[in-house]
Amino acid sequence: MPIYMINLAASFMVSGFFVFKGGMQLKLIAVTNDRWPIKKVGQIMVEAEPFVDHFIIREKSKTADECMQLIQLVLREGVSSEKLIVNDRVDVAVAANIRRVHLPGRGLDVQTVKRCFPRLLAGCSVHSATEADQAIAGGADWILYGHVFETASKGHLPPRGLEEFSEISVKYDGAEIYAIGGIKPEHIPELNAAGASGIAVMSAIFESKDPLSAAAAYDDARQAIT
Numbered sequence: 012m013p014i015y016m017i018n019l020a021a022s023f024m025v026s027g028f029f030v031f032k033g034g035m036q037l038k039l040i041a042v043t044n045d046r047w048p049i050k051k052v053g054q055i056m057v058e059a060e061p062f063v064d065h066f067i068i069r070e071k072s073k074t075a076d077e078c079m080q081l082i083q084l085v086l087r088e089g090v091s092s093e094k095l096i097v098n099d100r101v102d103v104a105v106a107a108n109i110r111r112v113h114l115p116g117r118g119l120d121v122q123t124v125k126r127c128f129p130r131l132l133a134g135c136s137v138h139s140a141t142e143a144d145q146a147i148a149g150g151a152d153w154i155l156y157g158h159v160f161e162t163a164s165k166g167h168l169p170p171r172g173l174e175e176f177s178e179i180s181v182k183y184d185g186a187e188i189y190a191i192g193g194i195k196p197e198h199i200p201e202l203n204a205a206g207a208s209g210i211a212v213m214s215a216i217f218e219s220k221d222p223l224s225a226a227a228a229y230d231d232a233r234q235a236i237t
């Protein structure tokens with residue numbers, strides 16, 4: 012039986028109702044998809060914001076200056092700087108006074124970034140239990156494990172599924188561990204049972220004609236299990 016099924020069974024065991032990781036509601040991270048001009052990305056972020064805990068600004072093709080413009084735009088529209096996570100661009104995070112950076116596999120490692128910029132919080136993407144071990148040992152404040160389900164965003168490559176994800180979340184109980192890749196609202200119960208702290212979603216929000224409703228669907232699903 013996969014470990015996440017055992018977790019699911021165990022989570023029913025305390026007086027017949029669910030026990031959630033740390034008693035917390037699953038967090039929703041929305042990841043920008045680098046497909047739109049700055050103004051449209053900002054508009055989507057502002058629309059989805061009521062249901063989103065954090066945004067990862069992952070605009071790989073944009074210049075540092077354009078990323079700064081996007082940050083200024085959403086801050087002006089009332090999005091809290093605490094909700095913003097800058098992907099990869101430590102320079103942009105420091106210049107824009109954003110506290111959180113998300114580091115992709117091939118960039119600087121968490122330990123180096125945290126040593127050089129002790130005030131930054133840093134997370135990273137992992138794709139195996141070994142990478143998760145390295146990230147946690149390096150002091151990662153969160154990790155994103157993926158891709159969990161099949162997704163066009165990863166060229167429909169075979170997904171990693173939930174088994175290793177669940178093993179990581181059991182091993183590092185209490186750490187912030189997010190699932191990414193192909194996540195739909197209906198996956199939330201099984202991700203919760205696998206010990207997810209939250210989920211990270213890209214296309215379902217940034218390709219939607221109605222980003223607020225798209226984010227609300229994830230919120231409904233997480234409310235349904237709390």
Ligand SMILES: Cc1nc(C(=O)O)sc1CCOP(=O)(O)O
Pocket residue numbers: 042136137155156157158159161162163164165191192193194211212213214215
């Ligand atoms: C940006 C990203 N990183 C992944 C990883 O596995 O590290 S999967 C992914 C794309 C997630 O997009 P969607 O929500 O559209 O499936």
